Amino acid sequence: MKSVEELVKKIIKFRDARNWKQFHNPKDLALSLSLEASEVVEHFQWKSEKEIKEYVKTNKDEIGEELADVLYWILLISHDLNINILDTLDKKIDKNDKKYPVDKAKNKHTKYNKL
């Protein structure tokens, strides 16, 4: 299995071969990220909980590919903006740990600012 670093290299190589950096301004990259996220959502539109339980079993590969498309843009944007995304996520979880104290947040789906 490739590491995140190796995947980023592969992504950049793919882009450079097509000379696509010229199109990759942050606004369009973010917008692409959002469009791919919508394609993940689309898999679950109109389906009941029961239908989804079945669907995720029989369509794991398709859903996986849409998630990969989102990850693709996260890694590319992070690369271009020189963000260490794994480190940032690590710290963000620590932040959330404080934003959502266990004793207040347990068993609740309330947003931190309303806890």
Added chain:
Amino acid sequence: MKSVEELVKKIIKFRDARNWKQFHNPKDLALSLSLEASEVVEHFQWKSEKEIKEYVKTNKDEIGEELADVLYWILLISHDLNINILDTLDKKIDKNDKKYPVDKAKNKHTKYNKL
């Protein structure tokens, strides 16, 4: 720096401490992914290319945190659906390599089905 596997463990530990798995059905997880992607986009709304160039320098941390929020959901959904997301991305890039042949796609932002 933590590996993706370690981050996934940390995310699941964070969730379990709050007993939040009960809320994490695929539809709401996908929807959360999409909402966080929108927050990335929001950073670039209304800004000109020139303003964005400046903005990404002075707001790297904020943008990084939003990207981390998106990554958080990707890792969590992939975990719950038992998807190896790094492997899937690796193979997706290979697929895109064929969908966008260099000689046809070079210097063009056209979608593969219109190339």
Added chain:
Amino acid sequence: MKSVEELVKKIIKFRDARNWKQFHNPKDLALSLSLEASEVVEHFQWKSEKEIKEYVKTNKDEIGEELADVLYWILLISHDLNINILDTLDKKIDKNDKKYPVDKAKNKHTKYNKL
């Protein structure tokens, strides 16, 4: 109650007073539309069907305002691109009528291309 035409006039007057047309390129307008749609979605995140039933009663005004924000951008974009949106919707429903024939689509949430 104002008509759609009167609302469009009011929106343009609001914009002109602030000299905001300079920011209103189609890409940012579309992106704004999408961001406001996300704010509608956010109201329903994590909530169960039962919770939502209660929520839509007690939060009708808030949800209505988010919907109005989406409508705002639809009317503004349509105005700027010189699109008669009511007429277009009228014709689109006729198109959908053919795309989703009653005998095939009844009681199904399947997309037209899979019916």
Added chain:
Amino acid sequence: MKSVEELVKKIIKFRDARNWKQFHNPKDLALSLSLEASEVVEHFQWKSEKEIKEYVKTNKDEIGEELADVLYWILLISHDLNINILDTLDKKIDKNDKKYPVDKAKNKHTKYNKL
């Protein structure tokens, strides 16, 4: 040209003929609204300002149809939640008028909470 009220009636008639109300819970309706908004955005992805200027002329009908799809969901959700969307928008513009005072907001794309 049909009025908004007539369009709503047409939409409900279209739905009832297919017996689709059973699928129309607020979460999926909001999600559909958001997915259609993404399809509007998709038209402008990767395109430069110059390309967009040309594109909106030659693709007015396609863009109009996507906007109509968004409007469709706005009218349907508003109907189901018993929201007078035209009235709500009218009042929302008045609210925005106060949130963005002309003397502070003129020529700026700053969000109201940072003005």
